[in-house]
Amino acid sequence: MKTLLLDSSNTDLNIAICIDNEMKYVVSYPCWQRQSELMIPELEKGLNELDLSLKDFDEVACGIGPGSYTGVRIALTIAKTICTLTKTKLKVISSLRIMGDKESKYIALMNARGGRSYIGVYDKENVVVPDTIMTNEEIIKYINDHPDFEVICDYLYLEISAKKPDILKGLLSFKDIIEPVEDVLSIKPVYLKD
Numbered sequence: 001m002k003t004l005l006l007d008s009s010n011t012d013l014n015i016a017i018c019i020d021n022e023m024k025y026v027v028s029y030p031c032w033q034r035q036s037e038l039m040i041p042e043l044e045k046g047l048n049e050l051d052l053s054l055k056d057f058d059e060v061a062c063g064i065g066p067g068s069y070t071g072v073r074i075a076l077t078i079a080k081t082i083c084t085l086t087k088t089k090l091k092v093i094s095s096l097r098i099m100g101d102k103e104s105k106y107i108a109l110m111n112a113r114g115g116r117s118y119i120g121v122y123d124k125e126n127v128v129v130p131d132t133i134m135t136n137e138e139i140i141k142y143i144n145d146h147p148d149f150e151v152i153c154d155y156l157y158l159e160i161s162a163k164k165p166d167i168l169k170g171l172l173s174f175k176d177i178i179e180p181v182e183d184v185l186s187i188k189p190v191y192l193k194d
Contacts (some may be wrong), residue, residue, distance in 0.1 A: 009067030065190035096120030098170030
């Protein structure tokens with residue numbers, strides 16, 4: 001089983017090529033506002049390194065948002081294009097959910113700017129709080145009221161103690177419990193609004 005993992009919903013560019021659930025090619029680095037220029041060249045490098053082509057994939061798993069308006073669209077557009085051209089299965093997963101994994105109990109946060117954060121809360125495979133937007137004051141109160149949940153985020157913007165997300169590990173963890181989409185072309189990014 002060959003799987004392509006993609007996400008560009010926040011500040012990082014994330015690509016992994018997996019063979020039988022083992023990451024054989026991994027690219028993950030800060031790339032704010034440059035994912036659109038670098039994602040395809042990085043993917044081409046991985047394909048060349050592993051001597052693969054796009055038609056070799058059995059599935060593509062991709063973060064669908066919330067996140068950066070442009071960032072969310074980059075990985076999703078690439079995923080939809082690959083799956084449409086090659087008839088590969090597409091699995092889309094919340095960009096907050098993939099900040100953790102299906103074995104963890106966590107609060108996932110992403111900076112939504114303007115003193116707000118995107119938040120999703122998960123207890124292993126269960127969604128406790130569906131992805132939404134809260135003010136950063138509400139976020140801090142929620143964290144303080146739920147000390148048994150690990151906080152995963154880019155902690156610098158909130159100045160709190162938190163674990164840095166491993167997006168590709170999260171995508172790999174959840175891809176087997178997510179069903180492929182029926183109509184690839186109908187999938188739209190998730191943009192949370194107030």
